[in-house]
Amino acid sequence: MQLADILSPNAVQAVGKVSSKKRLLQTLAEAAKAAHGVCADAALSHLIERESLGPTGVGGGVALPHARLPALDRVVGVFLRLEQPIDFDAVDRKPVDIVFGLFAPEASGVEHLKALALVSRSLRNPSLCAKLRSNGDPSVLYTLLTEPEASQAA
Template sequence: MDLSNLLVPEAVKVIGHLSSKKRLMQELSDIVCDAYGVCPVNAVDALQEREALGPTGVGHGVALPHARLRDIDRVVGVFVRLDKPLPFDSVDRQPVDLVFGLFAPEDSGVAHLKALALVSRTLRDPNICAKLRANGDPSTLYTVLTESESTRAA
């Protein structure tokens, strides 16, 4: 599995400013709706339920919100780069500016965990994060994300 299996170019966005974590979750839900046809109400509810269990801000400006949904048949992702970092209750208490949201079927089990591990591994790479932060074009961000796996494998 690589990120190109999880992410389509239409699901990569750059957002200037968001006022809250809740607003970010709504944006992620709107993007997953537009890119994959997922019900945005179900998506935002599932993201908020998961976030209530514990923050998904993993540190170093990165957040990996994720949720399981009924109305989806495979694991899909959305990526957002924020121009202005947003407080997120991250483990290191730093605001986030790189957000990769994952949405998986309710019964996805191992596939969801593998996808989460892949995204986490990718966004722990400081070189990839630097490239993501240095670019404001969604198509470039998509390329950085999807080519990162093949570059590391070589």
């Protein structure tokens, strides 16, 4: 599995100011609807439910919110680069500006976990994150994320 398998060019956005974590999750759900046709209300509800179990801010300015949705038939992703970092209750208590949302079918055990591991590995690469932070063009962001080196970053 590669990031290009779960991320499409229209699922990558540079976002201006977001006022709160909840608003960020709404933006993520709306982007998932636009890119993948998921129900934005269901996506938001499932994202909030998942966050209540523990925040998905993994540190280093990165958050990996994820949810399982009954209407999906495959794992899909949405990437947001925030121009202004926001508090996301991350494990290191630092604000988040790189957000990769994953949405998986309810019954997808292994595929969901593989996708989550792939995204996590990729976004632990400081060089990739620096490049993502220095670019605001969604097409450039998509290219950076889907280059073979990004998917294989350890």
